[in-house]
Amino acid sequence: MLNLSFTTLELEDLSLPQTLTCTRLFENYLFDAKKTGNFLTLSIDQNTTFQWQEGDSGVDGSTIVVVGQGLNLWVLSQLCFAIAGKDALVECSASNYYMTYAKQVLRLTFSETVLPSQAQLLDVAEQFHVDLHVKPEKTSLSKPGLLVMDMDSTIIDIECIDEIGALANVKEKISEVTEQAMRGEIAFTDSLKYRVACLEGVAIDKLNSIRSRLPFMPGFLATMRVLQQHEWYLAIASGGFTYFADYVQAVAGLNEAHSNTLEVKDGKLTGKVIGNIVDGDKKASILKSLQQNQNIAEHQTVAMGDGANDLIMMGAADLGVAYHAKPTVQESADVAINVGTFESLLYILE
Structure with missing residues (x-):
């Protein structure tokens, strides 16, 4: 019974x-x-x-x-x-x-x-x-913590690089490579360089048509407000681009945003990325640096993402959250959100 x-x-x-x-x-x-x-x-x-x-x-x-x-x-x-x-x-x-x-x-x-x-x-x-x-034994909403999130397909319901690809008439080609990278079938850095190269010649001002209509995941902004009320430090660690990540940071009032910078010359994309690429290892490094710099307890660290390049970061956090993620990511995460929306993070930490 x-x-x-x-x-x-x-x-x-x-x-x-x-x-x-x-x-x-x-x-x-x-x-x-x-x-x-x-x-x-x-x-x-x-x-x-x-x-x-x-x-x-x-x-x-x-x-x-x-x-x-x-x-x-x-x-x-x-x-x-x-x-x-x-x-x-x-x-x-x-x-x-x-x-x-x-x-x-x-x-x-x-x-x-x-x-x-x-x-x-x-x-x-x-x-x-x-x-x-x-429910995690220690990680709690009632104490200050650190949340580091992927952006594309986690915070926003699109892959920005695919949308830029549409401007260059190569969306289908880029989307296929994006899916392979998110499933972990090809190295993220190699896939990013290949996809960015396909964007050469796109006018930078055309990207505003994408940025102005970014679809936030249901519950994202509400969840950020609650976490801020509980003194959580909120950051983006994205393999996407600063043009979008910095905008999301400003709109949501996040503390930091780390992503890749597209090279621009004469108002057009060159097909290259400036500086070191934010890949899986870099995401984990960002999380650890923020945790130490903000003096946040290790058991109060949470990483959230949907793709294979988020797994190292999720493993570095005390709580790894897969958000509407690829199957392999869900199985490797501590918790997986599929039916719920962004607010499910609050239910878990309550």
């Missing part, structure tokens, strides 16, 4: 029947209830009925954050069985961000340490169309 303890009901406003179906119980009572700190133990039998009993579960094991929509008790029971692999006592509580950003966010705290692999979590999450994040 699997026991779930819920802490999200206002008992004085509810008259609960002894037994209810999972969907009716969850939708009609739990989602509309307020958090009070009361504990209820939920027992699930073979007929998927539920017996409510008051009582503190006292669980203090691993915590997994569930992010999704249309959640009900049947889904949660299946998730718990899939994660724990055996009978367990689980305390379920609503996140402080529950439905704040149009997502149901719940915390499942198990009675013992549960350490499923990232591959296992991704498989279960895909089955139920949710995100499952193992």
Whole structure:
């Protein structure tokens, strides 16, 4: 038998029947209830009925954050069985961000340490169309921290180099190489030099047509505001270009932005990059330098990206976050955001 303890009901406003179906119980009572700190133990039998009993579960094991929509008790029971692999006592509580950003966010705290692999979590999450994040032991929103982010396809929902390629009528050619680089199939530095060479002759002022319509990822600006309120240091480490990264830094009020500089002569791109290229190793170096220069605890460092060239940086941080990333990146990350938006970072750090 699997026991779930819920802490999200206002008992004085509810008259609960002894037994209810999972969907009716969850939708009609739990989602509309307020958090009070009361504990209820939920027992699930073979007929998927539920017996409510008051009582503190006292669980203090691993915590997994569930992010999704249309959640009900049947889904949660299946998730718990899939994660724990055996009978367990689980305390379920609503996140402080529950439905704040149009997502149901719940915390499942198990009675013992549960350490499923990232591959296992991704498989279960895909089955139920949710995100499952193992809550980090130390990294916390409540203390100042460092967040270093990739830009293209992480902060913004495009690859800027592909869009410049469209101006030179070589977008399809460049996009193919971009995808190969993000999957780690070819070296990033070599791929960047090749793609930039294809841009020779594009007028620099035409890039403004791209910059003026940069599509920020859903929730990015709101998440940055919350992190700033909690005194987090925010930076971009991008294999993209200063023309866009510096603009994003200014719009979002980020502390720093590091990216590549396109060489320009006579108002046109030369097809070359000035200075050292910001590749995977450089991104990791930027993160470490910022952490030391800003005197931020190592366990308060987070790196976020979507491509293979972000993996070294993600490994250098205490928490590596894959954001709508390539499969190999998701499996290597500490947590992977697929269903959620940028605000999921807040759910994880809460």
